[in-house]
Amino acid sequence: MLEFDFSVIQWILLAVCGMFVGMSKVGIPGVSMLVVPTLAIIFGGKASTGILLPMLMMADIFAVSYYHRHAEWKYLWKLLPWAFVGIGIALWVGEVVNDIWFKNIIAILVFLCIGLMLWKDRRKGNNLFPDTLWFAASMGVLGGFATMIGNVAGPIFAIYLLAMHLPKNSFIGTGAWFFLIVNFSKFPLHIFVWKTISWHTLTLDLLMLPGIAIGAFLGVQLVKRISEGLYRTAVIIITALSAFLLLI
Template identity: 80%
Template sequence: MIDFTLLQWVLLFFCAMFIGMSKVGVPGVSMIVVPVLAIIFGGKASTGVLLPILMMADWFGVGYYHRHAKWNYLWKLLPWAFVGVGIALWVGEVVNDEWFKNIIALLVFICIGLMLWKDRKKSANFFPDTWWFAASMGVLGGFATMIGNVAGPIFAIYLLAMHLPKNNFIGTQAWFFLIINASKFPLHILIWKTINWQTLKLDLMLLPGIALGAFLGIWLVKKIPDKTYRAFVIIVTVLSAFLLLI
C-alpha cells in the first residue's frame, strides 16, 4: 500500500490538496480526485482510501460553518440518502472491479453534467420544496456517495433549489457530508473491507496535503477567475473519467 512510485505519491498529495480545497469553497475540484484514485487503486478499493480523507477534510467545513446549518433540510435528505447508500452497498457486492470503475465514470459524467446545468439555472426557481424532490435527490446522492464519493453536485442542486444563502448552503452541506461519511465508515470496514490499518496510515500521511489545500483554496478563490478555474476542473475531470473506461 505504501510502496508507490514518485509519480503516484505526487498524485496522491495533489488529490489530498484538492479535497482540502473543495471544503473551503472551490467547487468541483474534488471531482478530479475520484477517477485518479480509481486508476491507482482500482474502483472499489479507491473508495475506501478516499473516504477517511474526506472525513478529515469535512471537519474544516464543519468547524467554520457549523452554526449556519439548516437542520430542517438535513432531516429531509438524510433518511433517503441512507436508502441510496444501502442500494449502492448491494451493487458494490455484486459487480466486479471493472464494472465498478465504469459506474464511477458514469456517475462522474452525470455530476459534471449537473454542475454545468446548475450553473445555467442557478438563479431560477426550478424545483419546488416537495418530499419527492428531497427523496429523489437523497437516494441518488446516497448511491453516488457510496459508490464513488461524487455526490457533491447532486446535493448542491437540492440546496440551491431551496435558495439558501451562501453560509447556510456551506454549513448545511458540511454537516450532511460529515454525517453521511461517518455512517459509511463502518460499512467500508466490515462489508466491503476497503479500509484497514494500511489505508488509514496512508490517509494520515496525506493530512498535511489536506491542510495545505484548505489554505491554498482560500487564496485561489480570491485570485483566479471562477469561470476559468471551473473550466479547467471540468476538462481535467472528464479526461480522467474517460481513462477509467479504457
C-alpha cells in the same frame, strides 16, 4: 513499519489529491471531482473509495469547525433518511459487480455530476423544483448512491440546496454537516462490509493529512484570486478526461 509500493509520480498524485480534498471543503467543491478518477486509476474502483473516505472525513472536520453554526437542519432532516436508502442500494451494488464495472459506474456518475453542474450553470437563477417530498427523496437517494459508490455526491447535493435558495454561509454549513454525518456513517460499512479500509490504508490517509491542511489553506486564498469561470471550465474539462480514462 508499513511500506507503500508507489512510484514517485503516484506519490505526487496522492499528495495533490490530498490538497484537492482540502480545497474542496473550503469553497472550491469542484476540485474534489478530480480526485475520484485519479484514485480509481491508482488503486482500482472499489478500493479507491476506502482510500478517499477517511481523507474526506478529515476535511469534513475542518469544514464543520468553520461553518457549523450556519446549517439549515430542516433541509438535512428531509434529505438524510433518503440518502441512507441510496447508500444501502449502493452497498448491495458494490457487492455484486466486479472492479471493472465498479470503475465504469464511478465514471458514469462523474459524467452525470458534470452534466448537473453544466445544467445548473445554464439555468442560473431559474428554479424548476419545488420544496416537495419527491424532490428531496429523489435527490437524497441519488446522492446517497453516488457518495457510497464513488464519493461524488457533491454536485447532486448542491443542486438540491441551490433549489432551496440557501444563502452562501447556509449552503456551505448545511453541506458540511451533511457530508460529515454521511461520511462517518459510511466508515464502518467500508471496514466490515466492503473491507476497503484497514490499518494499512488508514496509515496512508494519515500521511495525506498535511496535504489536506495545506489544500484547505490554499483553497481560501485561491477563492479570492481565481476567476470562477476559468476555474469551473478547467475543472470540468480535466474531470471529464479523467473519468474517460476509467472507461478505457
